Amino acid sequence: GELLPLAERLGHANALVLVHRALAALAIIDGDLDKAKGHASEDERVCTEQGFPWIVQAWAFQAHHAVLAGEWELADELARKAVASDVPGAFAGIGASAAAWVAAIRGDRGSVLRLHREFLEPVLGVDVPFVGRRGLLNHLALALAWIGDRETLARLQPGLQEVLATGDVIMPWITLPQRLGVALTTAAIGQWEQAHADMAAARATAEELGMRPGWTGLDLWDAWLHLEQGGDALAQVPGLLEAAVAAFEADGMERHLELVDQLRERLAAVS
Numbered sequence: 001g002e003l004l005p006l007a008e009r010l011g012h013a014n015a016l017v018l019v020h021r022a023l024a025a026l027a028i029i030d031g032d033l034d035k036a037k038g039h040a041s042e043d044e045r046v047c048t049e050q051g052f053p054w055i056v057q058a059w060a061f062q063a064h065h066a067v068l069a070g071e072w073e074l075a076d077e078l079a080r081k082a083v084a085s086d087v088p089g090a091f092a093g094i095g096a097s098a099a100a101w102v103a104a105i106r107g108d109r110g111s112v113l114r115l116h117r118e119f120l121e122p123v124l125g126v127d128v129p130f131v132g133r134r135g136l137l138n139h140l141a142l143a144l145a146w147i148g149d150r151e152t153l154a155r156l157q158p159g160l161q162e163v164l165a166t167g168d169v170i171m172p173w174i175t176l177p178q179r180l181g182v183a184l185t186t187a188a189i190g191q192w193e194q195a196h197a198d199m200a201a202a203r204a205t206a207e208e209l210g211m212r213p214g215w216t217g218l219d220l221w222d223a224w225l226h227l228e229q230g231g232d233a234l235a236q237v238p239g240l241l242e243a244a245v246a247a248f249e250a251d252g253m254e255r256h257l258e259l260v261d262q263l264r265e266r267l268a269a270v271s
Contacts, residue, residue: 013050017058019042024061028068028175031212037065053087060135060173062096067102068215070255075102083119091132093123094173097139101174104143105259112143116152124157124159134163136180138171145184145224157185169205176216177202184221187228199225214251219244224262237267 018220027036040061041208047055059082079102082095096119103111120140137159140168142151160182168178183198206216213219223240226233241260248256 013046013052016046017052017054020046021057021061025170025172025175028065028215029170029209029211031210031215033065033068037062040065053085054091056082056085056087056092056095057135057173059085060094060139063098064174065103067105068189068253070253072102072106072255076106079103083115086119089132091135093120093136094132094139096120097143098173100143101139101146104146107262109147110224113148113149116140116144124155133159134166134168135172135174137163138178141181141184142174145188150188150228153185154188157182157189160185170209171193174241177205177211177218180218180221181203183225187225192229192233195225195229197266207216212251213247213248214253214256217244217247217256217259219247220256220259220263227263227266234267237263241267 018037024036024039024043027033027039040058043061044058046052047058059078063075063078063082066072068080076099079095079099083099084095086092086095096115100112100115100120103115105107120136123136133139137156139151141156141160144156163178165180170176171178171181179198179202183195183202186198187195199218202216203218203222206213206218223237223244226236226240237256241263244260245257247256248260
């Protein structure tokens with residue numbers, strides 16, 4: 001609580017942006033979306049006033065908040081702004097990866113693949129430093145998993161294993177347990193026991209931090225994991241989807257029930 005007044009008193013714009021980003025993430029963990037949105041708006045305001053190119057990340061934050069609120073059209077608009085303003089360097093690809101995730105949940109597979117081809121594949125092999133690479137890899141993992149591009153998703157696995165080595169427990173900008181992204185890529189290479197262990201670790205992180213179950217979507221993603229595995233694992237899917245519905249409804253996330261329906265259709269197709 002002391003960081004924001006200190007940054008304001010010092011008049012250090014860079015510090016102010018970083019503090020607002022940290023506080024927005026903490027607000028999401030604490031379950032306060034309005035507070036998170038307020039910090040993201042201040043982040044954008046300071047970046048605009050100072051002409052900071054990393055306003056891209058402010059829009060990525062806001063896109064995530066819009067996704068949680070069920071405002072997927074607004075999320076798409078914000079993500080597109082981020083793509084248009086994306087800059088080389090430490091945060092390269094953040095705009096496009098955020099846009100890919102939004103496109104995935106809106107059912108726009110073609111846009112996910114185009115964003116990957118035009119904006120993300122060129123920077124995946126580049127040593128994008130620090131937070132930018134972690135945000136890019138996680139956003140992209142979510143998008144590729146949801147559209148079912150297992151081959152491309154598998155190629156992200158080494159990078160996300162490197163992210164684990166940093167000790168991060170929460171994804172930047174998306175504010176989800178880091179082990180979720182790892183679980184998705186581990187599933188893509190068919191290491192099912194490890195993928196389930198990673199998913200359990202993601203759940204443990206969310207529970208320890210007291211995160212809202214609907215906001216993490218972990219019941220939905222656990223259902224996805226069992227669907228991907230197939231076979232005997234399919235028996236667990238209906239119960240996990242029921243849990244996802246309960247979590248989304250409890251957190252006022254009716255729009256996310258569309259995602260549950262998508263997995264129910266997949267289950268029906270393989271049952």
